[in-house]
Amino acid sequence: AYGFEKLAVQNYANRDRQALTAEIYFRGTPENAFGIYSSEKPLAGNYIRVGGQGYEEEGVLNFVSGACYVKLNSFDLGPAQAGVLKALAEKIARAINGPNTLPAILGAFPVLGKIANSERYIAGNFLGHDFLLPAFTADYELQGKKFRLFIMKAGDEEKARSLLQRYAALDKESAAGEIRPGNMTVNDPYNGTVRICWQGAYVWGATGQQAETAGHIEEIARNLAGR
DSSP, X not given: OOOOOEEEEEEEEOTTOOEEEEEEEEOSSHHHHHHHHHHHSOSSOEEEOSSSEEEEEXXXXXXXXXXXXXXXXXXXXXXXXXXXXXXXXXXXXXXXXXXXXXXXXXXXXXXXXXXXXXXXXXXXXXGGOTTSOOEEEXXXXXXXXXXXXXXXXXXSHHHHHHHHHHHHTTOTTSOOOOOOSEEEEEEETTTEEEEEEEETTEEEEEESOOXXXXXXXXXXXXXXXXX
16 A cells, blocks of 8 residues: 555674664655555654654664665664664665655644644545545644544646545535535545545545634645645
């Protein structure tokens, strides 16, 4: 689902039987690399600045850099393992020489109420529907209420209109009229009320419908303007 193309593996060991393994997965695009990385990263973890983003746990350091997802594992390194893994991660990131940033579209998500490190990229079957496009998502909590924002890039207006027509057809409670740019609400039989906005090549919205989402959806519109 996340465009696996190639895998390079290198093992390292010394005479004291201390060992580590480096795995570099090439995923074709930065979006796919971030997608598989984001599906495995912890919500609450020890995040570090290496590549676009990375995190470390005992004996493990994983990070994303450009179209590559890198996984480092160590065995019996003792107290030195954190420094050894980070040094190796930084060397690999320099060798990849990719854009050491996360996908720029993540910057369109509002900051207020966003749960740290909750951003994801869903490559297929978003909301359980195979016709919906891949989506970037982020989780939020405001005044004790939780919701999720999402952004999809359709490519052009006709593709956006077509997918929204299919999506609106799921709403049996209201007759689907002409799909036009702007706001719409779909009573998704599997996900409840989903508020959506469409402008140009972008479709975005919120699940877990609450009054608090309205301002966030408007802010996404401003942040996407000109992209």
